[in-house]
Amino acid sequence: MKRQDKKFDLVVVGGGHAGIEAALIAHKRGVKTLLISMDKNSVGRTSCNPAVGGLAKGQMVKEVDVLGGMMGAFADLSTLQSKTLNKSKGRSVWSPRSQIDKNLYEKIAQSYIKKVGLEVLEAEVVSLYIKNNSILGVFLRDKTKISCSSVVLTCGTFLNGLIHIGKEQIKAGRYGEKRSEGITENLNSLGLVSGRLKTGTPPRIKRSTVNWKKGEAGYGDKKPSPLSYRTERFSPKNEPCYSFRTNKKTHELILQNLSSSAMYSGKNMATGPRYCPSIEDKVYKFDQNPSHVLQLEPEWTMSEQIYVNGFSTSLEEKIQLKSLRTVKGLEKVEFIRPGYAIEYDFFYPSQLKNTLESKAISGLFMAGQINGTSGYEEASSQGVIAGINSSCFILNEEPLVLKRNDAYIGVLIDDLILKDTDEPYRMFTSRAEYRLQLRSSNADQRLLEKSKKYRLLDNKTLKGLSKKIENTKKIVKHLENNNVKPQIINTRLEELNERPINEPTRISNILKRPKVSISDFKIDVVQLENSLTTHMKEEIFFEAETIIKYSGYINRQKEEIDKIKVYEEMIIPEQFDYNNIKSLSNESREKFINIKPQTIGQAQRINGIRPSDISILLVYLKRPFHVKQKK
């Protein structure tokens, strides 16, 4: 290929989860797209744990799927075991998770990219070609220029990546992979502010050196459900993971050698995530816990390489091994490679709009760890949005913005742009105030209209999901409008230890009782369309039941959403001068100036902003010369 002659609309830098989603969706939407990766063979790589989904993350994978993203579909094709977590808890926090075959996952991703004809270039981007705050192209290490009008940066942990293992430091983007240099400095010179973050990964051990009998096997669900709405047949393998436990001896060894840990040796290191603490952290901060669980997960089918979930560490290799060998069953364990911590550059996401486009440079989008997040699903979510919106930028369409009550992805982006976290951001269900509405079971209902508008799904999937949604509505209507007679339901109610009914009663009223389920009523009267699969029918019944059971709470939340809508739509002009408002505290003024909230709603959610600051803003905004209503 004669690179010099190449002209693209969009260049995506990085081939991780954010990068492939961004490039694939833009490509699907007809934008001439180039994906640049430093190593063609690492495209689609899962660098850390061999799993996709999980608490809050499973919901996001579903959302990505409805928005035309590929993560769920790739995972379904490489599943080692599939399980819905939190089944014993409320259904809005049910979260699907799949253990995956990491090798297979990247192979499937790469062959899919080839199949759809997305162009991939193996090269290192070192700077952006920018004039008048607009993108003209990118420069490669060998000084080649590639022209384009939009760029999505998804550099992961590669920007000035630095690996720590004990006192040893290695310049790398991932273990054994070269890091990327130049982009940070280039963007800094354009005025974008970067910081350092840290994340860690546990050691990988040899299967043959583990005494598996000492571990407790964990399997997936007997009736697993796929992550992707596009997966029609799903009967994955059910390979077990095994849990082992640390003990007093393990903890003692770690505590004695804290000084060998890159994190505890007093060196100034970037902040790591509190929700994924290193084993040093866990032992040190929670010394009341006599034991911590280690989950041994295969990295691919029957792989020799085993992932030690729960033992993320930056201790010296010798100590890692020694302390791991104190665990019952791991006495003779051997490493394939040690655990390590990695530091990397990220850009404060408050410099982005809610479309993930840079506020300063038009056409520049960022997604994934470069925005300070952590996790495949968080990356993939941003990738899809950045891909859609960069293609909107090129095609001159209105960008896609998801609200906090639309999707976890909406919560993610809103949080990112409004609060500069000092640790890698991971999604939790509790971050979503409308969690009851953001269920994994209704991602299709929430996002299908958007998907249609932006042409993100193929016709067949679109039709199937529309039909599913229609039928769900039909059943809900049936439950709300029809009565059940006492003689039909009372026997069942008594079995459940529930109060029987005296007269015909609305089905929905009885269904709201916690112990009653939709299967207790005989509602085959409702004709579901024959073309629906059994799996879809099950989902429809489940979802209808959920809608009824949660209706009280959901209606209340909807009222709240309506109430605050006026603030969400109250635009703060881009040139609004906060320096004019003397009554704001310096701290609040600085926050407003840095973050430049686009609406009063956003302004309210900035950390540390007091209600009185908002009152003051409102006073100023209500002055006629500032008011600018959204169309």
Place this chain on the structure above:
Amino acid sequence: MTIVACSTPPGISGIAVVRVSGKNSIEKVSSFIKDSPFNKKTPLSKICFLVDKDGVAFDEAVVTSYIGPNSYTGEDLVEISCHGNPKIISKIIDLAVDVGSRLAEPGEFTKTAFLNGKLDLSEAESVSSIIHSMSIVGVKAGVKNLKGGLSEKIKLIKSNLISLVANLEFNLDISEEDLQPDLLESSEKTIKNVICWLEKCIITFNETKMFHSGASVVILGPPNAGKSTLFNCLVDKNQSIVTNVEGTTRDVVEKNIDINGLPVILKDTAGIRKSEDLVEKVGIEKSFNEARDADLILVLNDPDKTFNDGKHIHIFNKSDIEKPDGNYDILISAKTGNNVEKLKKVIYKSLVQGKAHDTLLTSKRQCLAVESSLKHIKEAYSLLVGENSLELLVEDINRSIHFLDEITSKTTKDDILDAVFSSFCVGK
């Protein structure tokens, strides 16, 4: 914009205080001070001559300047303590308006302070309660809240709820295992405690409400028992019409009085009897309504103790001309004033006895917020015992916290996650 107002009550007084607040208040006031020593940099308090436009001094006053944000309102502020002659006061206000100030709306100084972040909402309300409270107990509660007493208490309740939510969220959001075995029991305990605290807040608010807004005391009894005479006697003025004709008083007559320092709203009512007169019937019905809502009822000449509901004093009136026909708490003569002072003491004691003196809530708004908070935490309790799913429980607790936030500062999602991370070992 600079605002001006007299901060002391209207009328003649020894000293009156005129306040001027706003960006250029110091310059503006300086324009009518002889040889003004004031500037925008240093706060100052000085005796000065105030001069009219013709250059003639019209008063000598203590003028104090405050430099924003170190002032009550958070902006530059000048306080002029002049002699309390209404002519002088209005002259000062006129002069301030002439140089471009505007008259402040009621409460605007405090509102400005709130907008400038000098006070939070509960503190701003305390100021109003200090000014408007009708008794010293109310003033004390107001001062306590101005120092943050209410915020502290609410913060404590909130921190209990936040750690409860953190506990539940850990189970919902992070732990992939089954629920912690003692989770539900300990949650129930916390929720019960919070319910108990919030209920107490509301009860004490209702009990001490009368210290702010006055206790309602109703005089009730058969016609011609001398209710209006007693009313006039306690009010110390001829307010209610007194005749020998039964049923003279048909509407409720009320007056604010002071009984031993306690503000009382005294109400005279229509005599209770069987009547065919439609207007009088309506009057009698009103008497009963008033009695139902009253803090205390003075029952006159009713030997049968018809209104025996625990908040009454049975009084035998006309002791100067008649003998009591039954067992009464006190004998008086409203006409001669005999024993009326003793009656006042009895009224005071009955109103105050056994009631809380100490309250945190000082406004109806605060009380409503606490009531809403209580409603949701009670809802949470019933969800918990009804084996509903945990996220719904969290939903109601969050609502409960949200209403408490209306009294103090906001709780954010990060507060909850911080609580989770600091108390649990997160991560497999």
